[in-house]
Amino acid sequence: MSDWLFDLGNSRFKFAPLQGVQAGAVQAWPHGAETMPAEQLQALPSGDVAYVASVAAPTLTRSMLAILQGRFRSVRVAHTKARYAGVRVAYADPGKFGVDRFLALLAAAERAESVVVAGVGTALTIDLLDADGLHHGGRIAASPTTMREALHARAVQLPASGGDYSEFANDTADALASGCDGAAVALIERSVAQAAQRLGGTPTLLLHGGGAPALLPLLGHAHFQPSLVLDGLARWAVHQPADAG
Incomplete structure (x- = not known):
C-alpha cells in the first residue's frame, strides 16, 4: 500500500x-x-x-x-496552522491564510534561507519567509491569465489569450500579454526589493503554479519549483502523528 x-x-x-x-x-x-x-x-x-x-x-x-x-x-x-514544522504564519487568524500558500511556505522553509514565494495560478500570491521560518505576510492579486479573462469579459474585442511579451508592443494581443505579464512581474520585483530592505539582504525568489513558466524569462533570478505545494503537503504529512486522521 x-x-x-x-x-x-x-x-x-x-x-x-x-x-x-x-x-x-x-x-x-x-x-x-x-x-x-x-x-x-x-x-x-x-x-x-x-x-x-x-x-x-x-x-x-x-x-x-x-x-x-x-x-x-x-x-x-491539511489545514493552515499558526506554527508548524518551524514555520510561523503572520496572519492573526491562520484559518484565513490559504492552505496552498501555507504548504508552499513549508516546502520553501526546507531551504533555510529567506525567500519570496510567488504562486501564479488563478490568483498571483506573494509571500515573504525569512531564514528563521517567520512569515512576514504577503500579497494577493489577479494572475495574468485572470487579468486577460476579466478584460475579455468586459470588452470582448480584447482576446483572452495569445500575444507575445514586448516592452513596447505594436499589436493588441502583444500589448495585452505585455501589460498583464508585466504587471505581475512588476509586483513580484517590488516585493523582492521591499523584502531586501526589510531583511537587509535579497531573498531567493521561488515561482510555482501553472502560470509561472510564462514569467520565468522576465525574472531571470527566479527559481521554478512546480511541485512546491505538493512538496509542502509531503512535509505536512511526515510531521503528522501516526494515528492522525
Missing part, C-alpha cells in the same frame, strides 16, 4: 505519490475534478493514506474527498 498527495486548486487537480519527504512524479488535470471524465476518475490511485489540500469550492472539495475515501484507508486534509 502507498501514500499519495492530492492538491485540488481552483483550476487544476494535481497528485503525486509521497516519496520520503517530498512529492514524486506529479500528474495534473485541468479544471479540477468537476469536469474529469469517468475514466479519469477511475484511474485515480488507491492506497493507504491520502493527504489532501484544497482551495476549491466546498462542493467540489466534498466530491473529491468522497472519491478518495472510497480508495484509501484514511484521508487526511
Whole structure:
C-alpha cells in the first residue's frame, strides 16, 4: 500500500505519490475534478493514506474527498496552522491564510534561507519567509491569465489569450500579454526589493503554479519549483502523528 498527495486548486487537480519527504512524479488535470471524465476518475490511485489540500469550492472539495475515501484507508486534509514544522504564519487568524500558500511556505522553509514565494495560478500570491521560518505576510492579486479573462469579459474585442511579451508592443494581443505579464512581474520585483530592505539582504525568489513558466524569462533570478505545494503537503504529512486522521 502507498501514500499519495492530492492538491485540488481552483483550476487544476494535481497528485503525486509521497516519496520520503517530498512529492514524486506529479500528474495534473485541468479544471479540477468537476469536469474529469469517468475514466479519469477511475484511474485515480488507491492506497493507504491520502493527504489532501484544497482551495476549491466546498462542493467540489466534498466530491473529491468522497472519491478518495472510497480508495484509501484514511484521508487526511491539511489545514493552515499558526506554527508548524518551524514555520510561523503572520496572519492573526491562520484559518484565513490559504492552505496552498501555507504548504508552499513549508516546502520553501526546507531551504533555510529567506525567500519570496510567488504562486501564479488563478490568483498571483506573494509571500515573504525569512531564514528563521517567520512569515512576514504577503500579497494577493489577479494572475495574468485572470487579468486577460476579466478584460475579455468586459470588452470582448480584447482576446483572452495569445500575444507575445514586448516592452513596447505594436499589436493588441502583444500589448495585452505585455501589460498583464508585466504587471505581475512588476509586483513580484517590488516585493523582492521591499523584502531586501526589510531583511537587509535579497531573498531567493521561488515561482510555482501553472502560470509561472510564462514569467520565468522576465525574472531571470527566479527559481521554478512546480511541485512546491505538493512538496509542502509531503512535509505536512511526515510531521503528522501516526494515528492522525
